[in-house]
Amino acid sequence: MNKTIVAAFAAAALAQLTPLALMVAAPAARAAEISIALGADVTSIDPHFHNLTPNNNVAEHIFETLVTKDARSRLRPALAESWRAIDDLTWEFRLRKGVKFHDGADFTAQDVVFTLERVPAVPNSPSSFATYSKQIVEKIIVDPHTIRFKTATPYPLMPTDMSTIFIVSSRAAKGATAAGASTEDFNSGKAAIGTGPFKFVRYAKGDRLELARHDAYWGVKPAWEKVTFRLITADPTRVAALLAGDVRAIENVPTSDIARIAKSKDFTLYRTVSHRLMYLHLDSNRDRSPFVTDKAGKPLDKNPLKDVRVRRAISKAINRQALVERVMEGAAVATGQLMPEGMFGHTPALKPEAHDVEGARKLLAEAGYPDGFAITLHAPNNRYVNDEQIAQAIAQLLTRAGIATKVDAMPASVFFSRGSKLDFSFLLAGWGADTAEASSPLKALLATFDTAKGMGTANRGRYSNPKMDAVLTQALSTVDDVKRERLLQQATEIAVGDLGIIPLYHQHNLWAARRGVTYTARTDERTLAHEFKFQ
Numbered sequence: 001m002n003k004t005i006v007a008a009f010a011a012a013a014l015a016q017l018t019p020l021a022l023m024v025a026a027p028a029a030r031a032a033e034i035s036i037a038l039g040a041d042v043t044s045i046d047p048h049f050h051n052l053t054p055n056n057n058v059a060e061h062i063f064e065t066l067v068t069k070d071a072r073s074r075l076r077p078a079l080a081e082s083w084r085a086i087d088d089l090t091w092e093f094r095l096r097k098g099v100k101f102h103d104g105a106d107f108t109a110q111d112v113v114f115t116l117e118r119v120p121a122v123p124n125s126p127s128s129f130a131t132y133s134k135q136i137v138e139k140i141i142v143d144p145h146t147i148r149f150k151t152a153t154p155y156p157l158m159p160t161d162m163s164t165i166f167i168v169s170s171r172a173a174k175g176a177t178a179a180g181a182s183t184e185d186f187n188s189g190k191a192a193i194g195t196g197p198f199k200f201v202r203y204a205k206g207d208r209l210e211l212a213r214h215d216a217y218w219g220v221k222p223a224w225e226k227v228t229f230r231l232i233t234a235d236p237t238r239v240a241a242l243l244a245g246d247v248r249a250i251e252n253v254p255t256s257d258i259a260r261i262a263k264s265k266d267f268t269l270y271r272t273v274s275h276r277l278m279y280l281h282l283d284s285n286r287d288r289s290p291f292v293t294d295k296a297g298k299p300l301d302k303n304p305l306k307d308v309r310v311r312r313a314i315s316k317a318i319n320r321q322a323l324v325e326r327v328m329e330g331a332a333v334a335t336g337q338l339m340p341e342g343m344f345g346h347t348p349a350l351k352p353e354a355h356d357v358e359g360a361r362k363l364l365a366e367a368g369y370p371d372g373f374a375i376t377l378h379a380p381n382n383r384y385v386n387d388e389q390i391a392q393a394i395a396q397l398l399t400r401a402g403i404a405t406k407v408d409a410m411p412a413s414v415f416f417s418r419g420s421k422l423d424f425s426f427l428l429a430g431w432g433a434d435t436a437e438a439s440s441p442l443k444a445l446l447a448t449f450d451t452a453k454g455m456g457t458a459n460r461g462r463y464s465n466p467k468m469d470a471v472l473t474q475a476l477s478t479v480d481d482v483k484r485e486r487l488l489q490q491a492t493e494i495a496v497g498d499l500g501i502i503p504l505y506h507q508h509n510l511w512a513a514r515r516g517v518t519y520t521a522r523t524d525e526r527t528l529a530h531e532f533k534f535q
Contacts, residue, residue, distance in 0.1 A: 033226035034517075034529060037238045039252025040383050041231055043413050045203050046186035047166035047194075048119050051127040051444075051457070052416065053276075053432050054383075056164075057526050058209055058229060062102075063166035063194035066093055066112070067159050071522045071531075073275065073343075073436035075159055079107065079167055079195065083159050086148070088479070091158040095145040100216045101169045102199045109147040113139045114170035114180070120454070121178035126420040127458045131443055132161040134454030135476075153477040156484060160435045169193045197222045197530045207231055211529070222530040229529075233382035242267070248517055251527040252385055253510035255329035261512045270511040272521035273333060275343055276432040277441060278384065280377075280394070280502040282311055283425045285462035291376035291425035295404050304373055305425065305461075311499035313363035317401035318394060319355040324505055327386050327393050331508040338433070338441045338492050340506040344481075345438025345488035350496055352503075360401040372402030378419070379428040383412035385507055391428045419460045427460060430507070432525055438488040442472050446495040463500035 040054040047059040066080035080093040099107035116139060120130040135158070138150035149158060172193035173181040181191035192200035197219065198211035211227040230247055232238040235254035239261075241247045253261060253269065262269045282305045283289040289303040304310045320334035333340060337350035364372055375398075379391035388409040395405035410418075419427055433440035448464040449456035455469075456462075468491050475487035496503065509525050518533050 032224075033228065034224045034249070034532060035228040035230060035247040036527060036529060036532070037230045037232045037241050037247045037250040038527060039233060039235070039238060039250070039385075041206060041233055041412055042203075042209060042229075043205075043416075044183055044187060045189075045192050045200065045209075046122065046183040047168065048115075048122045048129050049125055049183045049186075050416070051125075051129050051164075052412075053525055056166075057528075059166050060196065060526060061198040061211055061227070061529060062192055062196045062200050063168060064196050065163050065166055066095075067163040069163055069436065069524060071520045073523050075163060078163075080162070083162075085158075085479075088154045089151050091149045091151070091155075092142075093147050093149075093162070095147065096218060097145050099195050099218045101172065101195055102193045102214055103169070103172060104216075105169060105171055105193075106144075107167070107195050108144040109141040110144075111167055111170045112147050113141065114173070115165060115167045117178065118168065118173065118180050119165060121180075122183065123179060126416045127444075128451075128454070129165055130451070131454035131457045132164045134452075135161070154479050155477060156479045156481075157435065157439060157476060160437070164435070167195065198227055201226075220530075223534070224529055224532075227529040242512060242514070245514070249511060249513040249519065249527075249532060251509075251511050251525075253512045255327075255331045255386060255510075257512075258329065258331065258510065266515050267512050268515060268518065270513070270519050270521040271331070271508050272523055273340055274432065274507050274509045274525055275340055275436055275523050276430050276507055276509075276525060277335065277338055278332075278390070278428070278430045278504045278507060279445075280314070280504065281419075281427050281429060281445070281461040282314070282463075282499070282502070283422075283461050284311065284500065285464065286422075289425040290423070291378070293374045295372065295374050297374065300373060303425075304367065304369055307367045308498060309363045309367040310369065311502065313360040313367070313401065314398060314403065315353045315499055315502045316356040316360040316363065317398050317403070318353070318502070318504065319397055320352050320504055321355070322397075323390060323393055327389050328505070328507065331385065331510060332505040333508075334505050335503050337496055337503055339438050343433070343436060343438075345485055345492060347438075347489040347492050350493065357401050364402055369402075372404065374404040374406075375426050376424075377405055377407050377426050377428060378415065378424040379407060379409045380412040380415040381409035383415070384430045385510075387428065390504075394428070422460065422462070424460070429460070431458070436523070438492055439472070439476060442468075442488065442491050442495065443476075446500045447472060461501065463495070463498070465494060465498055465500065468494040468498075468500075 068078035083093045119133045135155045136149045140148040173191045185191035189200045197217045201210040209229040213225045242250045324332045334352040336352040339346045381388040391407045398405040444458040447455035471491040478484040
């Protein structure tokens with residue numbers, strides 16, 4: 001039995017219990033609570049404010065989507081029991097009956113309509129969920145538990161898109177503006193009323209999130225009466241909390257601790273390849289870029305990142321395999337595209353760019369920069385596994401190729417806010433394909449920025465190629481999966497060929513738990529308290 005659990009029993013009481021009594025009593029004591037350390041900061045409890053994996057992760061405990069995904073990112077029913085395409089332009093979702101919000105109110109189609117209207121109205125969103133709702137031109141409530149969505153063109157991704165938007169209570173989140181309750185109302189708990197397996201208790205930004213079991217939950221009741229998510233972004237501190245028994249599980253196991261934890265009899269390591277892509281975004285749009293200079297520090301009159309030869313030189317200068325082996329310590333897979341092998345839209349023809357310093361120097365010379373130039377690489381320092389270390393390694397590689405590169409790393413909350421304002425010239429980031437297919441990064445990272453269409457919502461380099469946009473648009477209206485995948489592969493080849501972003505690697509998702517507690521590693525990185533089980 002876990003030492004932490006044993007400590008919860010008084011020694012005298014243990015002495016009085018028979019083995020059979022222990023078997024009966026232990027589950028009740030065990031089920032009391034779990035504390036889990038998260039490796040990235042949670043910037044908001046508002047499920048529509050920032051499309052960011054840490055935020056979405058905690059939102060999934062409080063709120064639910066119409067459609068959910070299993071550990072392998074396959075679609076499964078959630079608040080919608082079923083869905084079907086009635087015709088080329090109409091999707092129908094039959095909603096689950098008997099579902100209660102945390103305040104006791106019934107879940108109905110009106111809550112779905114309210115949610116979809118709120119999503120594009122949330123102010124100051126660093127990365128909006130509107131990309132998943134813009135295709136809906138009409139919402140029709142057939143009855144309280146049946147809703148239909150009309151689209152302007154055939155749209156095969158509607159069920160997938162509905163797995164990304166969390167449903168909020170139209171009663172609890174209503175307000176005077178189109179966005180209803182403010183983001184701060186969610187952070188305080190006032191509007192954080194969902195249908196999920198846990199209720200909001202307390203959110204202390206930068207410290208923790210506390211949840212309590214929703215006993216009226218329609219699904220399988222969680223084992224845990226109380227969940228505490230500790231926000232511990234420092235790797236050594238997070239591991240120390242696990243080793244000391246302060247938490248039962250951690251996510252984002254530091255690569256330097258993988259071997260030690262895997263060998264220990266007190267812990268179990270869980271891992272799988274993620275569909276998260278780590279990549280470099282470049283300012284390929286502006287004529288002058290704020291953090292590009294000559295080597296003396298003088299701003300350049302012309303932005304070299306607009307030249308595909310320069311972008312190709314940067315790609316060639318990077319030794320992806322060295323990043324995987326030395327910095328990530330094997331916990332990643334080098335890539336030259338958007339999706340890992342086995343995922344929808346993976347393109348076998350696209351391989352990782354070969355490391356070629358001389359080739360990089362030659363391309364720079366051809367582009368008019370025989371002596372190179374200087375640039376700043378901006379990166380988060382508490383969001384992704386080894387993010388700052390990766391940025392520093394890339395800076396060294398680029399400097400050797402003639403591009404003098406320095407790193408400016410900062411907390412994720414600052415990084416994403418500034419990145420969305422286009423403050424940077426060159427940045428390191430990651431994208432988890434929330435639809436588990438290539439359409440996700442294509443729409444968010446590489447499509448021409450267009451708020452009205454919900455495209456390019458995280459395109460912080462403002463890459464734009466009308467040909468790629470046209471192929472992507474065709475893919476998004478193609479119902480036949482075989483044809484759609486071919487179109488997504490074609491769009492990927494165009495965008496990656498342009499180096500609209502520079503793909504680096506797909507990281508491994510890593511969790512560790514104290515012996516006796518199990519977890520199924522997920523491709524989507526979600527750390528879900530209700531999926532931690534006793535052996």
